[in-house]
Amino acid sequence: MLETAVISIDHSSGVPLYRQIVDQVLLAVSTGRLKPGSRLQTVRQLAIDAQINPNTVSRAYRELDIRGFVRTRRGTGTFIVGDKGVARDEARHREAVEQFCNQVLADAGRLGLSLSELVASLQDRLTERR
Amino acid sequence: MLETAVISIDHSSGVPLYRQIVDQVLLAVSTGRLKPGSRLQTVRQLAIDAQINPNTVSRAYRELDIRGFVRTRRGTGTFIVGDKGVARDEARHREAVEQFCNQVLADAGRLGLSLSELVASLQDRLTERR
DNA sequence: TGGATTGTACTATTCATATAGTACATTAGC
DNA sequence: GCTAATGTACTATATGAATAGTACAATCCA
Numbered sequence: 036m037l038e039t040a041v042i043s044i045d046h047s048s049g050v051p052l053y054r055q056i057v058d059q060v061l062l063a064v065s066t067g068r069l070k071p072g073s074r075l076q077t078v079r080q081l082a083i084d085a086q087i088n089p090n091t092v093s094r095a096y097r098e099l100d101i102r103g104f105v106r107t108r109r110g111t112g113t114f115i116v117g118d119k120g121v122a123r124d125e126a127r128h129r130e131a132v133e134q135f136c137n138q139v140l141a142d143a144g145r146l147g148l149s150l151s152e153l154v155a156s157l158q159d160r161l162t163e164r165r
Numbered sequence: 166m167l168e169t170a171v172i173s174i175d176h177s178s179g180v181p182l183y184r185q186i187v188d189q190v191l192l193a194v195s196t197g198r199l200k201p202g203s204r205l206q207t208v209r210q211l212a213i214d215a216q217i218n219p220n221t222v223s224r225a226y227r228e229l230d231i232r233g234f235v236r237t238r239r240g241t242g243t244f245i246v247g248d249k250g251v252a253r254d255e256a257r258h259r260e261a262v263e264q265f266c267n268q269v270l271a272d273a274g275r276l277g278l279s280l281s282e283l284v285a286s287l288q289d290r291l292t293e294r295r
Numbered sequence: 296t297g298g299a300t301t302g303t304a305c306t307a308t309t310c311a312t313a314t315a316g317t318a319c320a321t322t323a324g325c
Numbered sequence: 326g327c328t329a330a331t332g333t334a335c336t337a338t339a340t341g342a343a344t345a346g347t348a349c350a351a352t353c354c355a
Contacts, residue, residue, distance in 0.1 A: 041275065043272075043275060048180070049179070049180045049181050049184050050178070050179040050180055051179050051311080051312060051313085052312080052313070053312080053313090054179050054312095059276065062276050062277065063276070063277060065277075066276070066277030066278070067277070068276075068277040077330080077331065077332085078331075078332060078333090079330090079331080079332090087313080087314090088313060088314050088315075089332090090313080090314070090315085090333095090334095091312085091313060091314080093332065093333065093334095094312095094313095096332080097332090097333085107331095107332065107333095108321080108322070108331080108332080109320060109321035109322060109330095109331055109332045109333075110320085110321045110322025110323060110329090110330065110331045110332075111321085111322055111323070111330090111331065111332085112330090112331065112332085113331090113332080131276065131278065132278055132282055132283065132286050133286065134178070135272075135273065135276065135278055135283070136283065136286045136287055136290070137175075137178070139269055139283075139287070140192055140287075140290070141180070141185075141188040141189070141192065142265070143192065143195070143265065144188050144189065144190075144191035144192025144193075144194075144195055145187075145188055145191055146261065146265060147191070147195050148195060148261065148262055148265055149195045149196045149197070150192070150195075150196050150287065150290060150291055151196065151291060152262055153262065153265070153266065153269075153287065154284065154287050154288055154291055156262050156263065156266045157266055157269070157270075157280065157283065157284050157287070158284055160266070160270070160280060161280055161281060161284055181341080181342060181343090182342080182343075183342080183343090207300080207301060207302085208301070208302060208303090209300090209301080209302090217343080217344090218343060218344050218345075219302090220303095220304095220343075220344070220345085221342080221343060221344080223302065223303065223304095224342095224343095226302080227302090227303085237301090237302065237303095238301085238302080238351080238352070239300095239301055239302045239303075239350060239351035239352060240299095240300060240301045240302075240350085240351045240352025240353060241300090241301065241302085241351085241352055241353075242300090242301065242302085243301090243302080296355105297354100297355095298353105298354090298355090299352100299353085299354085299355100300351100300352080300353075300354100301350095301351080301352075301353095302349105302350085302351080302352100303348100303349075303350075303351095304347100304348085304349075304350095305346100305347085305348085305349100306345100306346090306347090307344100307345085307346090308343100308344080308345080309342100309343085309344075309345100310341100310342085310343085310344100311340100311341085311342085311343100312339100312340085312341080312342100313338100313339085313340080313341100314337100314338080314339075314340095315336100315337085315338080315339105316335100316336090316337090317334100317335085317336090318333100318334085318335085319332105319333075319334075319335100320331095320332085320333075320334095321330100321331075321332080321333095322329100322330085322331075322332100323328100323329090323330080323331095324327100324328090324329090324330100325326105325327085325328085325329100
């Protein structure tokens with residue numbers, strides 16, 4: 036039971052749930068947060084945690100399996116595959132940052148927060164950190 | 166024809182198209198990129214540019230109209246509304262920014278994205294503007 | 296006045312997504 | 326072998342989103 040809760044679902048983002056799962060696992064792999072052999076949450080557990088249907092989780096895991104990033108075994112669980120995990124993929128990582136920022140901006144826009152004040156606030160935290 | 170193409174659609178993001186439009190307009194308003202009186206692209210033009218259906222654009226504009234951010238007039242176009250900027254509570258606003266940033270940092274952390282690269286990416290967008 | 300432009304309404308259709316519910320298959324471990 | 330846990334298959338259903346197509350309404354402008 037070493038699996039960490041890497042996956043969190045945003046029900047209001049508009050992004051398909053199964054896709055949020057896939058994306059987050061891929062990202063976690065590319066950042067090294069999930070290493071080969073790491074065990075994902077069980078289908079049922081993630082379904083409970085994220086308050087979604089087990090079928091939806093299963094679908095996401097199956098897609099990851101097909102794409103070769105995880106290996107799934109009935110009765111056992113779903114695990115990150117050994118050497119598919121290629122050392123941190125820089126391109127993918129940059130893409131992830133881009134997408135994440137896009138989402139942040141969209142959310143901010145909805146809340147009426149401006150880009151400049153976000154940057155300012157985040158920057159403060161950068162300098163604060165020692 | 167002074168409207169600038171503020172809106173770009175990502176067909177592969179999973180985010181509903183009409184929602185991308187709404188979000189981007191809100192963001193552009195909050196950053197001052199779109200000012201009161203600015204004219205949005207026409208329904209048909211944006212539909213062509215973004216390669217989507219005019220109905221989808223219309224739906225987005227209608228939502229923005231209902232929420233009071235734009236004013237739409239047949240035969241004329243769709244324009245950013247004057248003072249939706251409501252005199253705002255600065256303290257409350259700063260608090261909102263703080264909370265939002267906390268959430269962003271939590272999400273980023275879970276995904277394995279560092280604060281510094283986020284700030285860098287967001288900063289790029291600040292200077293990109295024109 | 297008349298035509299061009301703009302946004303809207305409406306119906307129908309297609310597709311993806313998510314869900315519920317049930318049953319089953321595989322594996323681990325006692 | 327038995328049981329619990331795991332993932333899977335299947336059917337059915339509901340909903341949202343996007344599209345196509347057509348017609349219409351309001352406005353502007355020459």
